[in-house]
Amino acid sequence: MKRVVEGSQAVAEAVRLARVNVISAYPITPQTHIVEFLSEYCANGTMNARFLRVESEHSALAALIGTASTGVRSFTATSGQGLALMHELLHWASGARLPIVMAEVNRALAPGWNIWIDQTDSLAQRDTGWIQMYCEHGQEVLDSVIQAYRLGELVSLPVMVVLDAFYLSHTYEPVDIPEQELVDRFLPPYKPMFQLDTEDPCAFGSLVTPNAYMEMRHNIAMAMEEVLSLFQDVENEFEAIFDRRYGAIEPVGCDDAEIILVTSGTVTSTCRQVVDDLRSRGEKVGLLKVKLFRPFPVDLIRQNLTSAKKIAVIDRNFSFGASGIFAQEIRAALCNTPERPLSFGYVVGLGGRDVTEDVLEDIYWDTKNNEVPVKESIWMGLQEV
Amino acid sequence: MELNVLDEEYMTSGHVACPGCGAAIAMRFFLKAVGDKTIIVLPACCWSIIAGPYPQSTVKVPVIHSAFETGGAVASGVRAALDMKGDTETTVVTWAGDGGTFDIGFQALSGAVERNEDFIYVCYDNEAYMNTGIQRSSSTPYGAWTTTTPGDEWKKLRKKNIVEVLVAHRIPYAATANIAFPEDLVRKAKKAQSIKGSKFLHIFASCPTGWRIPSESSIKIARIAVQTNIFPLYEVEDGVKYTINYKPKEFPVSEYFKLQGRFQHLTDEDMKHIQKMVDEDWALLLRKAGERP
Numbered sequence: 263m264k265r266v267v268e269g270s271q272a273v274a275e276a277v278r279l280a281r282v283n284v285i286s287a288y289p290i291t292p293q294t295h296i297v298e299f300l301s302e303y304c305a306n307g308t309m310n311a312r313f314l315r316v317e318s319e320h321s322a323l324a325a326l327i328g329t330a331s332t333g334v335r336s337f338t339a340t341s342g343q344g345l346a347l348m349h350e351l352l353h354w355a356s357g358a359r360l361p362i363v364m365a366e367v368n369r370a371l372a373p374g375w376n377i378w379i380d381q382t383d384s385l386a387q388r389d390t391g392w393i394q395m396y397c398e399h400g401q402e403v404l405d406s407v408i409q410a411y412r413l414g415e416l417v418s419l420p421v422m423v424v425l426d427a428f429y430l431s432h433t434y435e436p437v438d439i440p441e442q443e444l445v446d447r448f449l450p451p452y453k454p455m456f457q458l459d460t461e462d463p464c465a466f467g468s469l470v471t472p473n474a475y476m477e478m479r480h481n482i483a484m485a486m487e488e489v490l491s492l493f494q495d496v497e498n499e500f501e502a503i504f505d506r507r508y509g510a511i512e513p514v515g516c517d518d519a520e521i522i523l524v525t526s527g528t529v530t531s532t533c534r535q536v537v538d539d540l541r542s543r544g545e546k547v548g549l550l551k552v553k554l555f556r557p558f559p560v561d562l563i564r565q566n567l568t569s570a571k572k573i574a575v576i577d578r579n580f581s582f583g584a585s586g587i588f589a590q591e592i593r594a595a596l597c598n599t600p601e602r603p604l605s606f607g608y609v610v611g612l613g614g615r616d617v618t619e620d621v622l623e624d625i626y627w628d629t630k631n632n633e634v635p636v637k638e639s640i641w642m643g644l645q646e647v
Numbered sequence: 648m649e650l651n652v653l654d655e656e657y658m659t660s661g662h663v664a665c666p667g668c669g670a671a672i673a674m675r676f677f678l679k680a681v682g683d684k685t686i687i688v689l690p691a692c693c694w695s696i697i698a699g700p701y702p703q704s705t706v707k708v709p710v711i712h713s714a715f716e717t718g719g720a721v722a723s724g725v726r727a728a729l730d731m732k733g734d735t736e737t738t739v740v741t742w743a744g745d746g747g748t749f750d751i752g753f754q755a756l757s758g759a760v761e762r763n764e765d766f767i768y769v770c771y772d773n774e775a776y777m778n779t780g781i782q783r784s785s786s787t788p789y790g791a792w793t794t795t796t797p798g799d800e801w802k803k804l805r806k807k808n809i810v811e812v813l814v815a816h817r818i819p820y821a822a823t824a825n826i827a828f829p830e831d832l833v834r835k836a837k838k839a840q841s842i843k844g845s846k847f848l849h850i851f852a853s854c855p856t857g858w859r860i861p862s863e864s865s866i867k868i869a870r871i872a873v874q875t876n877i878f879p880l881y882e883v884e885d886g887v888k889y890t891i892n893y894k895p896k897e898f899p900v901s902e903y904f905k906l907q908g909r910f911q912h913l914t915d916e917d918m919k920h921i922q923k924m925v926d927e928d929w930a931l932l933l934r935k936a937g938e939r940p
Contacts, residue, residue: 317758321720328724458709465704467712
């Protein structure tokens with residue numbers, strides 16, 4: 263049934279439908295609505311789950327390392343500073359092969375204090391061994407959280423479902439909220455391969471010498487690689503029941519495009535409009551939305567970008583001393599292909615600044631009118647300070 | 648003397664503690680008390696090593712190693728998951744050193760106890776970061792040499808009174824215990840297991856390596872710590888009801904200090920100052936227990 267809900271509620275509904283057993287979270291804007299909805303569901307019996315009201319984000323994830331190791335489905339949500347505080351345990355969760363799911367509402371990092379959208383918080387966690395998916399709208403958020411449990415549990419890896427602060431977390435949209443019975447058909451109960459069990463006592467996470475550590479890390483690498491094909495299988499299963507799919511990437515008019523704009527998150531929606539407008543004026547422009555960031559779908563990106571002359575990667579994030587992070591990753595993906603487009607990198611919308619159609623159209627014309635990029639990273643709309 | 652301690656062993660030989668390690672002795676007696684329907688959360692501490700490297704384990708109960716500062720939080724999670732699975736029988740234990748309790752893990756511990764999570768938190772206290780090579784912690788006592796309080800920079804600050812901090816949370820049960828008093832230790836562990844909510848056991852566990860003492864004097868020195876009132880044995884119920892379990896006859900603190908390499912630099916003047924502090928603390932404890940100093 264379609265209901266008009268906030269992005270945050272779409273997350274909470276998905277967590278309910280996934281029959282999560284323990285939620286552990288600490289409040290931080292703009293994630294708060296998610297945990298408020300879930301607290302309510304736990305309190306009024308809508309969910310059969312425990313809500314652990316821990317004293318920090320660090321403890322929120324630590325507690326879930328305990329719950330998931332004891333074999334129950336586990337969820338948390340955070341943003342910005344909270345995710346940064348969790349950093350150590352992000353590595354721990356993947357190293358321990360725990361399929362925890364987290365909703366991460368992108369928030370700019372301080373100082374100065376800023377609660378608005380900026381993807382640097384989650385992208386800075388790219389090496390922690392979490393699967394990462396970036397969402398565009400409320401329906402995708404709901405579907406991705408449900409899929410995240412299926413995918414994470416298949417490979418024993420944690421999953422971060424990422425959504426933009428306010429533009430997605432606090433925006434009301436019509437979202438189809440599926441029947442429990444259908445979700446149960448898609449998502450079977452969690453059966454952990456190993457768990458803390460007094461009948462079968464084992465030690466988890468003991469000291470590992472150089473003789474075995476590398477193999478354990480390689481296993482994680484292989485599991486991540488497996489996600490690339492499993493993601494499609496999971497989407498096939500999901501589509502068969504719910505008639506919706508998104509793709510690890512979504513190419514829009516890339517086949518004949520000379521210039522392709524590459525986006526993630528809610529900027530994608532604005533960009534769809536811009537690409538339509540430019541196309542109607544005869545411009546050969548396409549759009550590539552990147553949803554799956556970890557593992558990075560290198561082959562799909564090569565297949566869809568190599569025919570263009572130029573690409574413009576739009577980053578709402580920045581790695582100081584390098585470039586926008588999507589730009590880095592896409593350049594790295596393309597560097598071993600003999601025929602590849604010139605890649606232009608644009609930095610937009612940090613700390614919640616609006617990314618309008620005009621900004622995106624300026625990016626298109628800048629890419630078209632310059633033979634080569636003026637700079638590795640072009641910051642859009644900087645004001646005189 | 649007959650010990651009222653089970654013959655059953657839940658800790659195997661082959662552990663990798665130093666000879667005379669108080670922490671190994673503490674675990675052995677503790678497990679005899681609580682039995683094998685127990686899950687241990689093990690934040691970084693000497694026991695991260697003592698438990699044995701992958702794929703071995705020296706204890707016959709499930710162990711989950713965890714990040715240094717997460718003892719209280721991981722145990723909260725294990726408990727919540729067991730509850731959701733309908734298992735209310737299994738005892739959840741966090742087994743942490745003084746660094747993981749007094750310092751880096753304090754926030755998670757305080758949070759878990761404020762929430763009155765149903766678990767036993769055990770701090771085996773060897774009074775410094777021993778696993779990393781004897782660096783001072785907030786549990787290191789006044790007067791001690793460590794590798795980060797060397798020479799004239801020996802620690803001139805008091806040891807944090809962790810039990811009183813826990814008591815201030817109105818924790819259902821908090822107690823001190825000592826490897827030299829195994830019957831008392833076992834009784835307190837069993838009592839903790841029988842109480843619902845958060846329980847805190849502070850076990851004094853000597854460290855021959857870090858204290859610069861011969862390994863064979865590990866128990867003796869732990870016993871003298873009680874006999875000199877440096878580490879009194881007592882328990883507190885619901886944050887208010889104090890019971891002192893052992894009342895030593897007068898015994899000067901110098902008896903304890905002179906046996907240990909870590910205190911060899913202390914002068915008679917220092918010893919007097921320390922005696923005064925220990926007497927003050929003891930008098931305060933007596934008052935809390937409703938007894939006259």
